[in-house]
Amino acid sequence: MRNIVRVSALSFLLFLPISSLAGVTGPCVSCHTMHNSQDNLWVADSGIPNPALLVTGCVGCHTGQNDGANDTPFVFSTTPPQYRATGTEADSNTLAGGNFYWVNNIGDRRGHNVYGISAPDQSLNIPPGNDGTFTSQLRCAGSMGCHGDQNFSEQISAVKGSHHYKDHTIWQDGTSLATSYRMLNTTQGMGDPDYEYRPTDQKHNKYYGIDRTSETETADGSISAQCARCHEYFHNGPATLVPGTTLGNGVWLRHPTDFDMTNAISSTEYQLYNNAATHGNNIYSVISPVATADVTTDLNTRVFTNLGNDALVMCLSCHRAHGSPYAGSLRWNYKAWPAAGYNGCAVCHTSKN
Amino acid sequence: MFQGLLTRRFILSSLIVLAAVLSAPSLFAGTYLDSAHGSSSFGVLRPIIGNAPPSGFGYSQGNCAHCHEQHGSIQGSEPTPATGVAAYELFSQNFNSAVKTNPYAESDNFCFYCHNTPSSAQSVSNNDYSRSFGCAIDGPTTILSAMNLTSYHNLFDIWTFSKANFSWFTDYSNPCNACHNPHLARQNWNNAADPTFSAISKPDDHFNLWGTTETMDTTYNTKYQSPYCSGNLLEPAGSTDPAASRASTPDYVAFCTSCHTPTNTIYSTSLNRDLKTIDWSSTGDKHGLRVMDGSVSTKPPYDTPSSGTNFVLSCLDCHEPHGSENVMLLRRRVNGANLSSAITSLDGNGWGLLCLNCHIDDDANGSGGANEWEYVHHRATDAPYVQKQCGACHGGGGGPGGPGPIPCMNCHYHGGVANRADSNGDFRIAF
Secondary structure, three states: OHHHHHHHHHHHHHHOOOOOOOOOOOOHHHOEOOOOOEOOEOOOOOOOOOHHHEOOOHHHHOEOOOOOOOOOOOOEOOOOOOOOOOOOOOOOOOEOOEOOHHHHHOOOOOEOOOOOOOOOOOOOOOOOOOOOOOOOOOEEEOOOEEEEOOOOOOHHHHHOOOOOOOOOOOOEOOOOOOOOHHHEOOOOEEOOOOOOOOOEOOEOOEEEOOOOOOOOOOOOOOHHHHHHOOOHHHOOOOOOEOOOOOOOOOOEOOOOOOEEHHHOOOOOHHHHHHHOOOOOOEEOOOOOOOEEOOOOOOOOOEEOOOOOOOOEEOHHHOEOOOEOOOHHHEOOOOOOOOOOOOOHHHHOOOOOO | OHHHHHHHHHHHHHHHHHHHHHHOOOOOOOHHHHOOOOOOOOOOOOHHHHOOOOOOOOOOOOOHHHOEOOOOOEOOEOOOOOOOOOHHHEOOOOEOOOOOOOOOOHHHEHHHHOOOOOOOOOOOOOOOHHHHOOOOOOOOOOHHHHHOOOEEOOHHHHHHHHHHHOOOOOOOOOHHHHOOOOOOOOOHHHOOOOOOOOOOOOHHHOOOOOOOOOEHHHHHHHHOOOOEEEOOEEOOOOEOOHHHHHHOOEOHHHHHOOOOOOOOOOEEOOOOEEOOOOOOOOOOOOOOOOOOOOOOOEOOOOOOHHHOOOOOOOHHHOEOOOEEOOHHHEOOEEOOEEOOOOOOOOOOOOOHHHHOOOEOOHHHHOOOOOOOOHHHHHHOOOOOOOOOOHHHHHOOOOOOOOOOOOOHHHOOOOOOEOOOOOOOOOOOEOO
């Protein structure tokens, strides 16, 4: 009966004319239970009351298959999602972050091993690129998670209230959790209302990046800075550049992030980003996207425009934050290339195809 | 009916495959995939990267990860060789500039991790030019072994010169890259007849292959004659057709003279002096475009009237690009014949062992021994010097048995001019 109630509630939720331009709306009962009791049965999925009177937690709400009509973004599926080669195809059904299905069902390195979804990584005790201080299993939110306020250790407390105050129509300036991109606290950006369900160059997330001038610059607010909370050495060094060089003319020791490709002097191949015939106003690629420093609500459908700082390499240029079918949680099957797989690297490294 | 079922299944299968193809984002087959390193069948393969788990990570052959570690690690640690993060995200340092002369060790140059045998990564065999295109028997079979011979293209000197002259070349660049772009270079030795399989990029045009259309044919046409490889077969591909052979030969002159110009001063750490400058123009060397003074008493294929006689040579007709058992990177096989012994000194008459593969010595003329040169200097119809006052040139005044030979290097070197006037009173260009 409890399950019937839940399914009914979710079904009801799916058919609600919920606007994606504002925070969560609809009947409170869709998400909350006042007494954790209905017909003398528990309502909360764990049996015990959840914080904020929620019927379930992050994973419970965000599990499902995306079909383009769902308002709640589903990031974990219990049956195989349709990813295809890059997760952007017209018949794919994953979102910008990918899906946790593969790390849970196939194995490590196909996504983040998030508590409540998958077992801890069998060989990695700390995140790669971490200084060793991050030792617990990753969670969705809170001090050990990506989303929410890191001052809270408990996940629901970390995101409490922010769903209600979300306004997708404004630039997410990161000044509060509700105005942070995807509730990644302090991160700026602008989310696609459909969470990049079958994205195109005209419909996608707008990632925020900073064209850094030194390898240790943390680039606070950028999407890559969020990743650097755990993978810091892969973003803000040290040992990103060879000694004595700078980001503008430097020789990389590790792949750059938060670096505008306009500044790359070693090669002109980046100028033909996304298979452009000529340099300038290149079409934005949803296969290997770039960040921009532009903080307006105008969508960055073009790259290398006269705005400048709009060709910023970021972690998400190559990786899916939640997971993908491919090793390294990469956006495409790099490992199998060139025998098979897909070479998304060539979107930027245009002479390496 | 069964056939109809199969037909329907075939059509259905075809439609599924077609749908899959059409729904996949386009893949562009381009320059890296065409390169030797990018081949999925014979390209780069670092065992720990390419081997199937658990001994490796299972990457496809030709994948970037065999050379580059984008994060300095894979799955949380650095694969072997674990030498720390390195420039250009390579798995090891690109070049050890502290090593100024050979012998080189594998770790001195990133390329040697593969172009070496046995090697720490992927042992790649590369024969020298004499073997690959000149029909010689096996000599050095790897680049590292060639680089550790008597003479070699000094890597430190290339590195130093390139830093000063090519904007793309940095302190952290690999000297091999002055001539090769690893993302473009193709397997030329296995496709000698097709110049599009070029392995070289001009240092001043690093991001393009050189020689794919710029051949000795397009630049010099019949002024260039490919030397023999074996019998009547010509370099580089063993064809009997001179036109096809020169069309298969990259314009090595333009390539090498990107650095070795008439004006560039290039210091050789190996020789402890500046290199001779090279002027291959019509006002430079006779082995280049300068018109000869008279007959040069040449052997086939340079003696046939139909070929003309004012030939221009390709640098690689005489020189190895990487290293040689002979001094000055001289090839061990030239114009279809092996040098009778290694030329290990710049002094004396050893040079003649190279010259006689194309020029008529006294033995070929029937007037004397091998590597004796009285005929061309004194007895040919247009010989430059009459035989009198021997001691003026040969020293010692001659004597019983005739005067001893003058060291070839007195006159015959790039840019060399005879130090004695000929019978017309001219000081001849002697190279």
